[in-house]
Amino acid sequence: MSDTMDTYILLGADGRPYRSPAKGKWGGHRGSKIYGRLDCPAALRAIARGGYVRHRVFFADEATAVAAGFRPCCACCKDRYQQWKTAREEGRAWTL
Template identity: 75%
Template sequence: MPPLSLIPPGRAGRASPLAHLRRLDCPSELRAIARGGYVTHRVFFADEATAVAAGYRPCARCLPTAYRAWKDDTLARQREERESRPPRKKTV
């Protein structure tokens, strides 16, 4: 499967209320649709940038490289936020 950036415009969508950006041929997506899931929650985007701007994250199953980059970035941001907070006061 090509990375998300190589997917032609209009060929990526979201099919989960959990805001996962998936390829339209994602195996997990197709299994869920076959069971009757996701169909009412499907949203389609013209491109990756639009989906990311809308708050969707890449699917770990069909977009593993994009997912790893997203996860690494998210964890780094969370770590920075934790480290920049003042220490908590201990209560007895």
């Protein structure tokens, strides 16, 4: 048995990376500041084409992604994306 524990790099609410013993439950794209489910069809297509991976980040939970300034994906988080979009159009902050 190994003495080293696997760790994962996640982004915190402050947008800074940290080590975690648990895998992230949400993924995101650092450049576009979009987050979504790990099984998001749009993200999986981008990864299959060879893109996206170098800009991929992970979050422990959805609230952390929002706190870090990421918006919901319109492909896999349609309801939350609509709420975010409406809040933005009305000039107000969006929260979960």
